[in-house]
Amino acid sequence: MINAKAHHPLLGVSVLTAFVLAFFIGFTAPASADAAKAEGFVQKLGEEALFTLEAADSNEVVIADKIRSWLNSYFDKDSIARFALGRHWRNATDSQKKEYTNIFEDMIVLTYSQRLSEYSGENFEVTGTTKVNSRDTMVHSKIIPNATNAPKTRVDWRVRNSDGKMRIVDVAVEGVSMSVTQRADFDAVIQKNGGDIDAFIAELKKKTG
Amino acid sequence: MIKTNFLNFKKLCIVTAMCLSLTACAGQSAQMDTTKVIPDPLEPFNRGVTQLNKGLDLIVLDPLAKGYNAVLPEFVRNAIGNFLRNLRAPLYFANNLLQGDVGGAGVSAARFVMNTTVGLGGLFDVAEKQGLNHEEEDFGQTLAVWGLGDGFYLVWPVLGPSSLRDSVGMGVDALADPVRIITFDEGEEWIYYTRNGVEGLHKKAEVVDVLSDLRENSLDYYSAIKSIYEQRRIALIRDHSYDMSTPQGSYDEYDDLDNYEQ
Numbered sequence: 204m205i206n207a208k209a210h211h212p213l214l215g216v217s218v219l220t221a222f223v224l225a226f227f228i229g230f231t232a233p234a235s236a237d238a239a240k241a242e243g244f245v246q247k248l249g250e251e252a253l254f255t256l257e258a259a260d261s262n263e264v265v266i267a268d269k270i271r272s273w274l275n276s277y278f279d280k281d282s283i284a285r286f287a288l289g290r291h292w293r294n295a296t297d298s299q300k301k302e303y304t305n306i307f308e309d310m311i312v313l314t315y316s317q318r319l320s321e322y323s324g325e326n327f328e329v330t331g332t333t334k335v336n337s338r339d340t341m342v343h344s345k346i347i348p349n350a351t352n353a354p355k356t357r358v359d360w361r362v363r364n365s366d367g368k369m370r371i372v373d374v375a376v377e378g379v380s381m382s383v384t385q386r387a388d389f390d391a392v393i394q395k396n397g398g399d400i401d402a403f404i405a406e407l408k409k410k411t412g
Numbered sequence: 413m414i415k416t417n418f419l420n421f422k423k424l425c426i427v428t429a430m431c432l433s434l435t436a437c438a439g440q441s442a443q444m445d446t447t448k449v450i451p452d453p454l455e456p457f458n459r460g461v462t463q464l465n466k467g468l469d470l471i472v473l474d475p476l477a478k479g480y481n482a483v484l485p486e487f488v489r490n491a492i493g494n495f496l497r498n499l500r501a502p503l504y505f506a507n508n509l510l511q512g513d514v515g516g517a518g519v520s521a522a523r524f525v526m527n528t529t530v531g532l533g534g535l536f537d538v539a540e541k542q543g544l545n546h547e548e549e550d551f552g553q554t555l556a557v558w559g560l561g562d563g564f565y566l567v568w569p570v571l572g573p574s575s576l577r578d579s580v581g582m583g584v585d586a587l588a589d590p591v592r593i594i595t596f597d598e599g600e601e602w603i604y605y606t607r608n609g610v611e612g613l614h615k616k617a618e619v620v621d622v623l624s625d626l627r628e629n630s631l632d633y634y635s636a637i638k639s640i641y642e643q644r645r646i647a648l649i650r651d652h653s654y655d656m657s658t659p660q661g662s663y664d665e666y667d668d669l670d671n672y673e674q
Contacts, residue, residue: 314629321621352490352536354546357652378647379640383448387639391632406631 238332241340241362244369248277249327249344256319267316274311279363279370280304283311286372287385291393291400299400306404309411325349339363339372450565450575450642458567462634465572469623473570477620480613489617491535496611497546498527498534502590507549511557516651519544547651551588552581556649565638570612573641 252273259265274280284307285292295303326347333341339361346356361373373382389403396402452458481489501524508517523539523546531538540546555577556562563576574582586592595604630636 310629314625317629318625348486350486350490352487352494354490354493354537355540375643377644378652379643383643384636384639388630388632388636391635395632403631410629410631 235334237364238334238340241342241360241364241369242329242332244277244362245342245344245360245371246327246329248273248371249329253325253327259320261320263316263320266320267312270315270319271308271312274308277369277371279365279372280308282363282370282372283382284308286382287389289386289390291390291398291403294398295400299404303400303404303407306407306411310407313411335361338365448642448646450562450638452565452638454564454566458565459634461567461569462637464569465567466627466633468570473616474620474624476613477617480617481620489614492610492614493618494527494531494537495534496607496614497537498524498531499591499607500589501527501534503585503588504547504549506588507551507554507585508547510551510554511549513651516547516549519547520549548648550578550581550648551584552578552645553649555581556645562645565641573637575645578645 255269256266259269281304284304287307288295288303292300326349328345328347330343330345332343335341342360342362344358344360346358347353348355357377359375359378360371361375363370363372373380375381392406393400393403396406484492501520505517505520505524508514508520523537523544526539526542526544527534527537530536537546552575560577562578566574566576566579568574568579571582589604591607592604595601626636626640627633
């Protein structure tokens with residue numbers, strides 16, 4: 204990436220780049236075993252996802268099936284659903300929790316199969332990790348479109364190590380977390396309904412049709 | 413010309429001072445802003461404007477943005493985006509300096525020089541390939557770094573979500589914008605307004621699909637947009653840093669992720 208050939212016309216700039224990079228690298232802690240594991244997990248998932256989406260060729264049914272299987276194998280679906288309900292989780296009955304979690308899965312599948320069906324050839328690059336706490340690691344990545352000169356998108360994956368199993372608990376695009384956004388959305392609806400979880404579940408059902 | 417620039421600078425200082433006291437009056441303590449939720453005392457008004465903007469999007473702006481995306485090939489749109497961004501580089505540089513981010517200012521300056529020359533007037537982001545990544549800076553972020561809180565949430569017609577602090581920042585950036593200063597000096601104001609129009613359209617075109625998606629899939633569009641605005645601003649203010657030792661990087665919005673475990 205850093206072109207330091209002596210005859211390079213941009214040598215001055217390259218040296219500056221090297222300094223800037225060195226500055227940042229100096230502040231990056233060496234990757235722990237957990238970080239490396241989380242990084243590998245996201246890299247593998249990312250590659251598989253991009254490959255599958257490319258092959259699915261915008262077929263929404265195929266993509267929806269795939270997303271459901273990813274959600275159940277690579278994501279900690281129950282934690283995500285719980286987080287999205289926020290403080291209202293405690294007030295929900297067991298049957299409400301169960302119904303909500305099921306509809307939540309349908310909603311995620313529906314939302315993302317629409318979103319990802321418009322996908323076109325892109326590359327994926329893991330850029331580093333940050334340890335969040337004893338269980339969670341944030342894996343930073345960039346989505347790089349194939350088109351020349353295209354802007355990159357920052358995507359952060361919050362990966363949880365639950366008894367040695369890696370599971371994603373959140374995805375943030377350009378600093379915007381899917382879970383935090385969803386929680387704000389759900390909270391507004393539950394508040395509007397005076398804390399009535401059943402009314403909220405009914406509205407959620409309408410969305411998934 | 414020098415005189416005019418000086419007057420502009422003086423005006424800028426006065427406006428800045430006024431704005432600072434205004435935001436300070438909004439009752440925020442002087443500490444780095446880490447609030448997750450921006451207060452919303454004007455919610456009924458903001459919801460009304462959001463509704464208005466939604467209508468405006470559906471009837472005018474979305475078709476325009478979709479047309480822009482359909483007519484122009486991707487590489488042309490990328491070049492336009494790069495060009496517009498490069499015009500703002502002096503503002504990124506100045507705001508980085510005001511935030512005390514000397515490294516960031518160096519990156520902004522190097523990006524501007526490289527992209528304006530080798531990148532053919534900014535059409536190509538050649539600096540990015542050298543590892544000099546784009547980092548958006550504005551005066552709203554600078555005020556946040558200086559310790560000013562958001563004040564309150566404010567949705568503008570057409571322009572969309574903002575806060576009292578970030579609205580003030582937008583005004584200061586507009587005053588300090590070299591494109592505005594130069595074109596107004598030359599009596600070619602139309603260039604400035606055209607640039608703003610194209611920039612608005614370009615930014616709309618970038619998010620038009622995501623927004624229509626959100627309109628369809630969110631239960632309460634207003635709250636989803638507000639949350640996205642809050643998170644996006646925090647990410648920009650901390651320059652996408654993930655330094656967990658700072659309060660900004662502690663991800664405390666997730667603290668209760670553990671509490672909801674059964």
